[in-house]
Amino acid sequence: MIQWFKDGKSLPKRYVWEILLGAHEQFVQEESLVTLNLEEGMTCDVIGDVHGQFYDLLHLYSLTGEPTHKHCLLMNGDLVDRGSWSVEVILTALAFKWLYPKFMYINRGNHETKEMNRTYGFEGEAKHKHGEQTYKLFAYLFTAMPLATLVCATQPPSGKTNNTILSPEGRKRYFVVHGGLFSKDGVTLDDVQKIERFGRQPGQEGLMCELLWTDPQELPGRGPSKRGVGIAFGPDVTQRWCEANGVTGVIRSHEVRQDGYAIEHNGLCTTVFSAPNYVDQAGNKGAFIRIDASGSQKYTQFDAKPHPPMKPMAYASGGLASLLM
Template sequence: MASAVEQATAFKNDGNKAFAAHDWPKAIELYTKAIELNDKEPTYYTNRAQAHIKSEAFGYAIADATKAIELNPKLIKAYFRRAVSYAAILKPKDAVKDFKKCVELDPANKDAKLKLAECQKIVRQLNFYAAIEVGDEPSAAEGLDIDSIVVEPDYDGVELKDQMTQEFIDDMIERFKNGKKIHKKYVYQIVIAVKNIVYEEATMVEMKIPDDVKLTVCGDTHGQYFDLMELFRLNGRPSEKHWYLFNGDFVDRGSWSSEIALLLYAYKWLRPHGMYLNRGNHETDDMNKVYGFQGECKAKYNERVFKLFSESFSALPLATLIGSKYLVLHGGLFSDDSVTLDDIRKVDRHAQRQPGQSGLMMEMLWTDPQKAPGRSPNKRGVGIQFGPDVTKKFCEKNGLDAIIRSHEVRMDGYEEEHDGKCITVFSAPKYCDQTENRGAYINIGPDYKLSFNQFDAVPHPPIKPMAYANNSLMSMM
């Protein structure tokens, strides 16, 4: 019979195979089995840390890398992976310390030197922004005379006047498919119009599904435009009788984020009461500056377009209540059992704008479910995790059937947890071209029954995810 050490090695090898197949949950499970049999081998922790990085469980990755460093203080890979994780959760000062250690241990390590320089640059930028920060910046729309902007005669797209039209949307969809942009005048019109619409909506939009309407709830799309087109092909495009709710994270990572944001906004302008948009943790300035959306706006349009989007993101509702049965929000539940739907209604998102490091807005955008009862620190390194007992109490107190959330990859595109009271839906299949997950969406009719639908990724033009990201740090994830 094989010894515990030999069995651990076998589990590690199987974990490597699962990792190579981009099945991160399976890899984590196998590395965990290896650690349970032999908890003194640091490479098991660094391997699991890398699988956690791929799963965006950066808090867990930091813990694993730290354990590996305790076992072997000279293990460069452990410092490197911990630094990457710190960078991912926007803690560049901590990342700088670990990248410095990598360079100290291996002065010839070009990758560590490059990433150290990039992190140091980010720290300088953050210090600069903090030094010049002013309270109430004027709107990016101030001084923008849209009427005076001329659309050149050779522009070959449909004209947009004072109101959105289906004809314009149909033309825009085809332009985006063919790698074309829309005129910046029309971008300004769309983003400003939608900012004004969503600003007037409640922090928690409350809606009912009419007798002749179907509602589709979608999770993260993350700039995967061609996969969104596949979802629409299979399920039907938004229309008067087919409403959609997109539950945050429209942008970042995927390299067609501006296309998705503009398309969803155009539908919102056309049918304000048939297209619902919740804010996600990636509809925030700090994430957009690192994960690609700011860079994409600047590359395809200009900095002003990003600033207008930023203002519109901070005006988005944080949740949607469907028929008093389902609370749809991007992240999840709260660190305090006393929170009610009334507390969500009272959140002044216009005063706060960005979610910050604590409070209801941050938790609505960032938290995740866990299998164990109670609460624990989040695997991401931001916010908390909440157990089935927390979900049950919240649903009972607020008269809900379930919460519907997104925010996390699910290999099947969706998952029902916490006795069916916590449902995750994720609509970016083959996420970042790296994870072999399916996408999913949920159809809900006037009877309020849930119908889960899965779909697969489709080919896209040869532009990689994160093509517009601030730095190559993110290429490690």
């Protein structure tokens, strides 16, 4: 299938539907907050936004390796929109989910939503390549995607743990979510797990919206969002939330970082972004984060790869829109 895509061909519609229904069957068995325990010898690669950059995704997968019983992939939302191979990106990821449901994980991003897809290209691309009914099936599937993943080390931490926040069992664990934290204190992991997500769009407020839309800020406290949706949360907010929930750190995506990743909020909040040279003009590197069974992290950067002559947003309704989203 991947070679078929590289050759510029479209998958027959019946196979697209089989992949979508097969992946949906796996998503509906998962909680809104997935718990992923890294047993001894296992690793998990956390991948940020890829935004329809299929040829960069192939390069990325060559660096991470495919999912296996010793190696998980966790894609942290925004697989589609902007890049003009969003269908190929999402079908590849969903095929892995169908094949390896316990080793391939996908969080929903703010672009796995109808409103974003209408504006930033995925709706037009999906309809162009596979018809309106297929787009509706994609939109239906997006509402089944989990909203966050708790990646839990099962081995004791390696090295010093001074000031490191650990789980009640004394292990490291990371809250992986597309956007970030909340407009109020007191939200628990249990609250996230209980969110009713099926059939729902994130809307303009509430926990689901904030999980998908918020951003960190340098100043303490909370502030307005530059996006007009969600809020911005400061390092003190992150500290309190991690301490209250026994979380070693928040890993999120949602924003370009020139180095592909950035460690923020005194090490408690890390942004990872995996679309290098975003929309063919940002000049940034991509990155992914590898977590092992002791909770140690390793960061890998990579550069953009050439792609066929198709501009970003080729299927979008309103031309190239703001890069902030």
